[in-house]
Amino acid sequence: MKFVRSFITPPALIVFGLALLIRFLYNEIVTLGYYPLHDSLTYQTIALNLLHEHCYCLLPHLATVDRAPLWPMVIAIIYGILGPHDHMVRLFLSVIGSGTCLLVYYFARDLFGPRIGLVAGLLAAIYPFLYIYDGWLYAESLYTFLLFALCYSLLRLQRTPRWYLMVLSGLLLGLVSLTRPNGPAILGLFVLWVGIMGLTKALSWPVALKSALIVSLVSLALVTPWLIRNYRVSHSLIGVATGDGKVLIGAYNNQIADPNFQNGLYFATWFRPEEAVPALVQQFPTQCAAPCEVTRDGAYKTAALQWIGSHLQQMPTLLGLHALNMWRITSEEADLPINRFPDRPSSQFVVATMVILTPLVFALAALGLFTTWKRWRDLLFIYFMILITLAQSVALYGISRFRAPIEPMLLILAAGAIWWLLTILSKRRKAFA
Secondary structure (H helix, E strand, C coil): CHHHHCCCCHHHHHHHHHHHHHHHHHHHHHCCCCCCCHHHHHHHHHHHHHHHCCCCEEECCEECCCCCCHHHHHHHHHHHHHCCCHHHHHHHHHHHHHHHHHHHHHHHHHHHCHHHHHHHHHHHHHCHHHCHHHHCCCCHHHHHHHHHHHHHHHHHHHHCCCHHHHHHHHHHHHHHHHHCCCHHHHHHHHHHHHHHHHHCCCCCHHHHHHHHHHHHHHHHHHHHHHHHHHHHHHCCCCCCCCCHHHHHHHHCCCCCCCCCHHHHCCCCCCCCHHHHCHHHHCCCCCCCCHHHHHHHHHHHHHHHHHHHHCCHHHHHHHHHHHHHHCCCCCCCCCCCHHHHCCCCHHHHHHHHHHHHHHHHHHHHHHHHHHHCHHHHHHHHHHHHHHHHHHHHHHHCCCCHHHHHHHHHHHHHHHHHHHHHHHHHHHHHHHHHC
16 A cells, blocks of 8 residues: 555646646647548558458458557557547547656656656646647557656666566566567667666666566567567568668658758658659559568668668768757647647647747756766666667658657656756755855
């Protein structure tokens, strides 16, 4: 009971309640009239095929390996229980997003004390980049919650090594890997994190080795059945999903390298392969099953690498813009409700809040990065996640949505800056008292 009471506290209830209220209002006002398009429609289509065709398919009866499975499966479960209403999924995401805000509160509380924890939790509740993704059917909200829950679980594991925290961390790592196909990279960073914890004696070597073994085995136990399924339907050794080739060819082609193409709208971003390389796309059938998807993705990747090799002079500019674009303070995602309904006062209010709060969070996070250096062991896994997210954006292409997984982590660094500023202010007050 004492353990439960440490988590269910009045500040925690305030943070969760405010976050849920804001997300509910966002989904009732800003997203009014929303329906799935683009990736949202892809996830929903797979979910409906799971329900009606009993097949993990984008096209009926044609198994797909193009998407990681967890998010379509979650949608399918919600549709199976409550009916095929995307509004119910978005309300589910509102709860998930509120849970992320709660984790921000817990993380900041454990590092900087209850008052700073409450400030961080309330800031997370109102921060637009933590609730705009709760209003559409993309996987960002779920992935962000699971990844940050993993970060918090590892913080608790570092401080109080317990077997159940090792199992929980393994479960979270497995679920993260089933939400986006970058699990091997995160598993590798976890192993590196455990090694550093052992070298610095933050964890004893027996505990570090035990943690590495349990977390790895539990996560692999979750992911391996899906890897076997992918091999059976595609006859190829692939990861959780394909898609790297599609992303690469969309990010490296003649259109995105031309600042005058469509008034620079796609410059250094991403352009649909169907329009970027139509001749290549036409080599593959429209009704493309899993083996075809693997071959197509490989062809896209080869074409993208060839394009890079023949445009090396443009690469420094493109990579630099990828890095900069990741830090945009608003979002240009066409499918976001604020962009689909830009004339609504509610959408304009959200954008105005972005313009005000996002630079503030960035500035505080940058300050916190330097002022919390003595807590580097507590923040090491967060550093790793920020670095890998930045590296992925530079290598692929940069948009603010790609920053979504590290938004809670930026808030933790911002909380560290607030803690440092208040500590300095308190010392000065005592000096003049």
